[in-house]
Amino acid sequence: MDWGALHTLIGGVNKHSTSIGKVWVTVIFIFRVMILVVAAHEVWGDEQEDFVCNTLQPGCKNVCYDHFFPVSHIRLWALQLIFVSTPALLVAMHVAYYRHETTRKFRRGDKRNEFKDIEDIKKQKVRIEGSLWWTYTSSIFFRIIFEAAFMYVFYFLYNGYHLPWVLKCGIDPCPNLVDCFISRPTEKTVFTIFMISASVICMLLNVAELCYLLLRVCFRRSKRAQTQRNHPNHALKESKQNEMNELISDSGQNAITGFPS
Amino acid sequence: MSWMFLRDLLSGVNKYSTGIGRIWLAVMFAFCLLVYMVAAEHVWKDEQKEFECNSRQPGCENVCFDDFFPISQVRLWALQLIMVSTPSLLVVLHVAYRESREKRHRKKLYVSLATMDGGLWYTYLISLIVKTGFEIGFLVLFYKLYDGFSVPYLIKCDLKPCPNTVDCFISRPTEKTIFILFLVITSCLCIVLNFIELSFLVLKCFIKCCLQKYSKKP
Secondary structure: OOOHHHHHHHHHHHOOOOHHHHHHHHHHHHHHHHHHHHHHHHHHOOOOOOOEEOOOOOOHHHHHHHHHOOOOHHHHHHHHHHHHHOHHHHHHHHHHHHHHHHHHHHHHOOOOOOOOOHHHHHHOOOOOOOHHHHHHHHHHHHHHHHHHHHHHHHHHHHOOOOOOOEEEEOOOOOOOOEEEEOOOHHHHHHHHHHHHHHHHHHHHHHHHHHHHHHHHHHHHHHHHHHHHHHHHHHHHHHHHHHHHHHHHHHHHHHHHHOOOO | OOOHHHHHHHHHHHHHOOHHHHHHHHHHHHHHHHHHHHHHHHHOOOOOOOOEEOOOOOOHHHHHHHHHOOOOHHHHHHHHHHHHHOOHHHHHHHHHHHHHHHHHHOOOOOOOOOOOOOHHHHHHHHHHHHHHHHHHHHHHHHHHHOOOOOOOOEEEEOOOOOOOOEEEEOOOHHHHHHHHHHHHHHHHHHHHHHHHHHHHHHHHHHHHHHHHHHHHOO
């Protein structure tokens, strides 16, 4: 199983992210991917083997296991991590497109004063403004939606975040209501709560980043509006000063011409 | 199974693709390859061990499993990933051929090695058509082999040496169905992207030819 490729993808986009975005990447990789790889697989490794039902009826165990675990916890977390990381692809593609356009303009001779050579364009950190701001904000929005959706699916599929130690199952071909026992329920509950908490933290970081980006834009717009408002007053002051200077010079002339000879 | 080679191949092809081609590569990589490597292999790991028939007759389980799964779904998925990624090699080979030609003649023969003009355009078009063909072919094969895209929880089997029609239970049918549907949706998305790219390339060439014809007219 290889998460290194995902790390390369997100790491590449990380350069152009905000500080909150960089914290998000760290949380994702240390608290979610690493925990999934290092611990969760060991805990869930024998989930079907050690799922035991109190009956010798062939097929009863399979059917009960399938009914209570339509998708395994670790598969759902792996899918969640993949879906949550993919909006970063949008940003990566936009940055690549921006660099491609800048290189094309540079080759034509348009941006020679801004960059020394093509390597300079590739190394430059792209600022989050203009259309990239919209792409980046949409990617954060989709991330939040995916996190929330997966957390809801988890809650809906397993009736909460706690795993019971015994389940009652009466589905055909089980002959009657049989007891089925899950392996390591407490350990699984601990890891489930850990992963859910990490999801919540990531979601809060994404919401904070979204608010930060929106506030930054509002702040910039109000600053621009303020300088525009100050500028007309400044122009008015200048023109009044010019008028006064003209009057002074005119009266000076008159004073000189009116001097009695 | 080592998928690093396929991943490196896909990243290498990225340089010579169009914009839509790059989106296809991203979808392929993120959704198909990563989901396969991370999740699908594990879901099918114990498929034969946990396949259970309601009979104590030795050999009955083996025969029924073999009849219902002539080739495991996860192996078919892996074959599909490999076959669909390899036509992109044609483009890489053609660019390498251009490079070796320029070295041999020791002068610049092309505007740029990766510009899609002349022979490289045809190579790229052929690779797109072959890729789409493989995707559609594998989807049809999947549908025909397993009678649809869903995995039942119970199958009836009466092959020798089973003494009568026995019930056989497949392990994790719901999880397997979810992943197969995921595969089908991603394949359809890839097919749509390939068609869009194909039309885009043909249209661009057609417009270029028309413009050239009109600019030549006095």
